[in-house]
Amino acid sequence: MMDVFETQRAMRQMRKAAMQRGVVAVLDMGTHQATCLILRFDGGDLPTVDGVGPMAGQSQFRVIGAATTRARGMRHGEISAMQETERAIRTVVQAAQKMAQVRADHAIVCFSGANPRSYGVTGEIDVTGQEVSESDVAAVLGSCDTPDIGGHRTILHAQPVNFALDYRSGLSDPRGQIGNTLTTDMHLLAVDRAVVQNILHCVKRCDLELAGLASSAYAAGISAMVEDEQKLGAACIDMGAGTTGISIFLRGHMIFADTVRIGGAHVTQDISKGLGIPLDLAERIKTLHGGLEATGRDDREMIPLTGETGDWEHDRREISRSELIGIMRPRVEEILEDVHARLEAAGFDHLPSQKIVLTGGASQVPGLSALATRMLGQQVRLGRPLRIQGMPQAAAGPGFAATVGLCLFAAHPQDECWDFDIETHRYPARSLRRAVRWFRENW
C-alpha cells in the first residue's frame, strides 16, 4: 500500500525544500476563479504580548503576494482545456509574484473536482507489550487493508484519524504508550487519477514544483470552521461555482469528504437560459440582485435586462426580483438536497453535534441561511475564512475559504500516511527483537 504514495512523498520533500527557502505559492484552482497567494515563512516569531495566543498557528507566515483572476478552462473543478487553465495560472502566478517581488518555485494546489470518495480503513498490529514507537505507527498504517478504489483512481489524502491501543480508543498519539495491540482508523480520500495528472502536468508547464495537493473541501473546512466545531463534529459545505464540497470533521480530523457536482455556475446558467441573457449579465444580476427568500417588496423591484441584440423590445426587458428568485431558488434547493443526501449517506445524523458551516462563493446569496436551516437542520451558520496576516481585504470573503485553508494546510500539514517511514528498518528491528525475546524465554 505504501508504494502508491511515492508522488505524495516526493511532494512532501518539495514542501520541506520550500519551507527552507521560506517562500511558497498557494494556488486555488477553482471553477470560477483562480487565486494565487505567495506566503513567506519566517521562523515563527510569535507575538509575546499578553492576551495574544498563537493565533491558530497562522502567525508563522505572511501573505506577501495575492492575485485572483477569472478561471479559464475549468469545469466542475477539473481541467477541461489545459491551455486555457495554464494561461490562467500563469496570469495569477505572475501577478502575485509581481506583488511579492519574489519568485515562487513551489506551489501547493487545491482543486475541488475529481469525484472524491471517502474510505475508512482499519489496520492492526501486535506490539507485544512493548512501547509503541514511530516505526510501529508506520507499521500499523502500512497494515491497513487497501480498499478497492478502482484502477483509475488515486489517493489524495490518507490521514490517520484515530489510534486504539488494547481497547483504549481515541488516542491521538499512541507513541510511548505500552500495549499489545495497536489499531488505527485511517481516512482515505480517493480521486480520479487523470484529473490529478492533468493538474500535475499543468502546474509543471508553469515551471512550478508541486509541493502539495489538497482537496478544496478539506481546505475550506480547515479555514471556515472554528476549532471547537472541528473537535465536536461539524460539516463544512463549500459552495463553489462548479462543485459543492462537503467535508465532515470530528475530533479535529476530517472523517469524510464528498462533492456535489452542482454549484453557483449552474445558478448563473439557469438565469441565463431562463431569461435569455448572456452569461456575464446573468452573473452580474445574480450577484447584485440575487436572493432566495421572496417577499412582497421583491415584486416591485424591477431589474433591467439590458442587451445588445439590436431588438429594442428584447433589449429593454425588465423582470422583477421575485422572478429572479424564482429561477435561483430551485437550483439552490437542488444543491442543498444533494448535500443533504450525501450527509445522510455519510451518517452525519449519528455525530454528536450536527453543526453545518456554509462557505464558498455561492454561499453569499442572501437568504441562504434561512433556506439551509429549513433543509439541513437548525445548526447552520455562514462561515468566513480566518483572517490571515497580509491577506488583502478583497480576498477575505467566503469565496476564499479554500485558499485560506490551503495556507493553513501549507503551514501545518496534517500527518498523512506517507509521512511515516516504514519497512526498511522496521523489519530487521522486529525480527531482532523477536530473536532477543526467544533467547530470553529459552535460556
Add this chain to the structure above:
Amino acid sequence: MRPLIHRRRDLNDPAPSRAAYRMTRLWLSPLFRRLVTAVMPAALIFGGAAAWVTQPAQIDMVKTWTGDILASVEARPEFQIRQMAVTGASPVLAEAIRARLSLEFPVSWFRLDPELLQASVAELDAVAQVQVSVELGGALSIAVREREPAVIWRRPFALEMLDATGHRIAYIDHRDGRPDLPLVTGTGADAAIPEALALIASAEPIQDRLRALTRRGERRWDIMLDRDQVIRLPETGAQQALERTLAIHAALDLLNRDVPVVDMRNPGRPTVRLGPGAMDYLRLTRSFEQGLASQ
C-alpha cells in the same frame, strides 16, 4: 478550443505568454537580478575602459597628456628656483659645493630633492653640518658649518688638515699654509687627536720647543722637541706623565740638559737616556770618584 491556425495575439487576453512568464520569473530570481543590475554593468564598464586604455595609442596619449600637465605645473614661475645661496662657508668651500651640486638655474622646485642635496654636500670633508632648504621665493639656501682645523697631520706622502675630532678637512701642499697649527705624525694619529690636543695644551711651558707629536704603534704619543729631544709618553696616563716630566723639568731643568730621550713609558720608573757628552762627563766623574775611592 483555440483555433489551431496561427493568429495575432488576443489583446484582451491578460495571460502572459510562456516566454514573458519565464522572463519575469528569471528576472525575479535574486542571482540573475544581481547579475544583471550589478555584475554585468560593472563588468561592461570596467571591461570597456580596460580595452580602451590598453590600446597603445591611448597609452601614448595619456602619457603625453599627463606629461604636459606636469611640465606646465613645473614650469610655473611660482615653483622656479633661480639661485643658490651658500652661507657659512669659505669661498673655496662654497665653490666646491657649487661644483659638486652642479645645478643649472632656473630649476623647478619639483626637480630638487633637498635631502639628496644635503647628503651630497655633507659628503664633503670640510663640511661639519649642512642644512639645505628650498624657499618658495625662488632661492635654494644651503647653510654650512665648516670644520675648524685643529692640527696638521704629516703622513708619508701628504699633509692633511684635521679638525679637533680627527676628521680630515683638506690636503694641503706645505706646512707654511698654516704655521699656527701643531703638527702630528705617525700612523693612526688621526684617531687620537683629542688626546694630542690635550697634551699640546699641557705642554704650554715648553711651547717654544715643541715640534711635533708622533703617534707610535697607533697606541701612544711621543713628544718631539727641538734638538731632537723626545719625551716618550705611556699609553695610558700620558697627561700625568707629561705633567710629571714638566715638573721634573721645572725642578731640575731636565730638558735643557744633554738628554735626548726622556722615557716616561713606565710610570714607576722614569728613565732618561744621556747624550754622548753627558755620558763622557758621567764616566769622568765616576772614574774620578772611583779614583778617589780607590786611592
